[in-house]
Amino acid sequence: MTFRKALIVLAGIVFAMPVLAQMHNDEVALPDGYRDGVHYTTFRRGGITEEIYTSAEAVAAARAGRPFAEGTVITMDDFRGGKLTRILVMEKRAEWADRSASGSWMYREFAPDGTPNAAEDGKRCESCHASEAANDYVFTRDRMMD
Numbered sequence: 026m027t028f029r030k031a032l033i034v035l036a037g038i039v040f041a042m043p044v045l046a047q048m049h050n051d052e053v054a055l056p057d058g059y060r061d062g063v064h065y066t067t068f069r070r071g072g073i074t075e076e077i078y079t080s081a082e083a084v085a086a087a088r089a090g091r092p093f094a095e096g097t098v099i100t101m102d103d104f105r106g107g108k109l110t111r112i113l114v115m116e117k118r119a120e121w122a123d124r125s126a127s128g129s130w131m132y133r134e135f136a137p138d139g140t141p142n143a144a145e146d147g148k149r150c151e152s153c154h155a156s157e158a159a160n161d162y163v164f165t166r167d168r169m170m171d
């Protein structure tokens with residue numbers, strides 16, 4: 026490879042980097058009908074209210090002391106001042122284990138109309154949730170047992 030070609034390849038890698046970063050979590054979809062699943066807890070602090078949903082299978086796993094099954098999805102409606110401002114989704118899939126800093130969970134943020142937030146690649150989410158490794162990366166796992 027000539028020096029010139031090497032430079033072109035290098036420039037290509039540098040320009041592609043922000044695009045790759047955004048694609049880190051783009052397989053996480055907003056689940057259809059999640060509000061018809063199990064609404065297992067509400068968090069209130071100041072003007073913030075969080076309504077958290079998952080499947081009956083996930084609740085059963087928590088109660089049995091088992092890790093969550095592959096395919097588990099947990100969804101959180103985040104209200105500020107009574108208004109839905111964003112929807113947070115975390116999903117567990119075995120094939121994400123070498124990509125995530127949080128077990129095999131990937132994370133994504135959506136606007137209330139379902140549009141993904143392209144500025145949020147989920148890495149911040151992974152690193153904070155990593156502190157809950159003992160609870161399979163789910164902060165509210167104990168609330169599923171109530």
Ligand code: HEC
Nearest residue numbers: 068099100101113114115132133134149150153163164165
């Ligand atoms: C600074 C730490 C932190 C970051 C960053 C963070 N979370 Fe969380 N997350 C929490 C805590 C703590 C809870 C428990 C509820 C609460 O206290 O509000 C939570 C709860 C959740 C839940 C409900 C399941 C659970 O773990 O209890 C989901 C889903 C979720 N977060 C997704 C996300 C997504 C998606 C992102 C990134 C866009 C994100 N989180 C970023 C700390 C964080």
